[in-house]
Amino acid sequence: MLYTVSHITLVLMSLSIAICLYRVFIGPTIADRIVALDTTGINLIGFIGIIMILQDTVAYSEAILVIAILAFIGTIAFSKFLEGGVVIDRNHH
């Protein structure tokens, strides 16, 4: 039962990744794409979680945490880039 449900969930999650990617492709604004990328990251977290259930392991928990951090940092970086054209500010002195 768990096995079947997990597989159905994985299919749904990958479809959702595909849909996010569609948004990344067509935009229309950069902000749309960035939000789509962020959502892709979150989808990955869920995906990997279910894989962990399927493979009966906890080896990917670090990966999940890292994705969570990276999705956040990546989104921030992009937003900053959009706002000011730079990712890392120079020191003004």
Next chain:
Amino acid sequence: MSMLHFVALAPFIVAIIIPFLYKKFRHIHTGWFVLPVPLLLFIYLIQYLPLGGEAMEIVENTVAWVPSLGINYTVYLDGLSLLFALLITGIGALVVLYSIYYIANKRDEPLNNFYVFLLMFMGAMLGVVLSDNLMVLYVFWEITSLSSSLLIAYWYHKEKSRYGALKSMLITVAGGFAMLAGFALLYVMTGALGSATFSIREIISYADVLKDSPLFLPAMLLILLGAFTKSAQFPFHIWLPDAMEAPTPVSAYLHSATMVKAGIYLVARFTPLFGGEAEWFWIVTGVGLFTMLWGSVSAIRQKDLKSILAFSTISQLGLIMSLLGLGSAALYFDIPNAGSVYSVAILAAIFHLVNHATFKGSLFMVVGIVDHETGTRDIRKLGGLMALMPITFTISLIGIASMAGLPPFNGFLSKEMFFTGTLQSMTLDIFNVQTLGFIFPVVAWIASVFTFIYSMILFFKTFTGKYQPEKLDKEAHEAPMGLLIPPIILASLVVIFGFFPNLLAYTIIDPAMQSILPGLLTEGEQFDVKIYHWHGLNPELFMTIAVVAFGTLIYLNLDRWKETTFFMRERDPLNAFYDNGLDGLVTGSQKVTKLQMTGLLRDYILYMLVFIIGMITWTFIKFNAFQYDFANLTLVPPYLWIVILVIIAASISLPFISHRISSILVLGVIGFLVALLFVIFRAPDLALTQLLIETVMVVLFLLAYIYLPELKKIDVKPRFNIFNLVVSIGMGLVVIVTGISVHAMRNDLDITSISEYFIENSKALGGGYNMVNVILVDFRGMDTLLEVLVLSIAALGVVTMIKLKMKGGEDI
């Protein structure tokens, strides 16, 4: 090491100390320090001459140089070597003496250079004629090419000198290289017999067996190529007239007496091996005769004295060469009594070799004197020097008469023997001579007529007619005694050999013939060398009379031909081939380079990819390597299909995205999905690293994006190119096919993985449960160390590029 080894080495040793002597004793002409070298060597070599009429004693000595390769400095002194060695040292001494007076001890004349080059040349030339080892001979041969180029370009500030030096270098070195290949073939051929050797004598002793080798003919042709380029035979003669830019002592020494005879020496030396073959006979004789004709015809239209002499040298070398070719028939053993009849051509060749060295050396020196005392060598400006320069005039008269073949000088004797040789060869009934043999005496006769004409031009235009002081740079007067002594000695030799030719018979000619034609005579026997002035009323005499008559007739009518283009054009038409060929080589290679080296990275990538595709496809077709085997494949779960389709869709969409930020984003998504694949295929460490690296990559892309130049910031759609599409699809297919085949082959070959070992021992030996990390830092720690190094180098490189900006747009 015997004394004989030092004969060739002594000039080199002296050449080392010459610059010191030049610096130390500026007030003494450096030539005086050089003069004893050839003089002593000449005196030393004379003692080997068989003066008593007995057979010559052959001397041989070996010093190991590279014994493991069979290369030894073996000196071998027989009649032929001795003849050349005496010419080199004897005329060398005279030329050095002449040069002391010719090149005055002025501040701007680099005398040390001159004498170092000259000594180098002398030593190399002696080495060529004394070496028995092919490789040593080749080494000395190349040193003669090098030093002669240096001597031609002695006045290197002149454009024409450099041109002449380059030309002679290119032609003679090309020939020398062919000769080296020929030598290598000889070595290979003897190696096939089981006794590989570089020794000329040993190779000749296998002559009978070597004739059957398939490499025999190529070796012969290659060695002949070397000989013909060095001895200025048609069509390689074009370097010799341009080498006349050298100082006159150099022309006299190198371009009349010694270097241009190196090819003659080579042909003579290899006659025992190749002689008696139809190819050798026809090539050597044919090229020699044609060169003789071409040289003599070209000589009459020259306006410069040295150019006349240069073409005359070409012609006379052709004469000697053709005689060597005709004489090689004597080694063809099917004819009865061949030895005694046809060896007369060899006799004539050797005799003329000596004669030519004497009269041509003196003529060059005379021309140098005329140049020195009047300031010009142009025959249109000269004239009427007979009364002003009586001694020079006398020497010239003797030399020119000898060159033209007039009695009683030695040129007459050798010319008569030349005619005898050609007439006798006509009667040969080997090598199909009976059909074409009549050409020999006809060509020889025509060439002799032209020889007579240019000799007359040389003589009458220089010494008779009206003296034109207004055209000359200097007031013409007789030369100092020092300049006159060497040509006087040579002219006396011309007269002595003319009146007493039999002085040479058993001292020089017979020993040389013995070495060119070995095995013809029984032990202790000697060739019948008798040279007479008067043979009776035979065809040769009538031919000479006809030469004189026709020559005079044509010379008297020369004014009618003067205005024809044939006479106006001085340069040899074959120079066009050389000049255009050299230009064509440069422009052609530039074109080829420009065609492929476009400077565009995309082209170079294209070359590489096309090559890889071609190579792998060829390998697959050649070895029929494509295999597929779907056993051992796991079932693909449904979600994986979707993930992979998404990756494929993202990858395919990449080239079509026109917005740069979008493509960076899509690239990031692909990276994340690859990390997901790592998760699905159970590689947590890889997934972790991939995620981090991918994020950093995306950030770096964004960082770089902002620094793109303004102009390029306009987002352009990548250009579509059908060829690029084909190549990229081809590359992908090749990789896919290779992957499938490798998988199939792994099933066939039943290879067990070594990972079992790591699984078992990662805790026991490495002390860790994380097998990937244990491999990275324990089992295969060295790789990790170097990867760390790579990262540090990359970091340092980035810092360097950012911090150390070059000023003023310099490239790093």
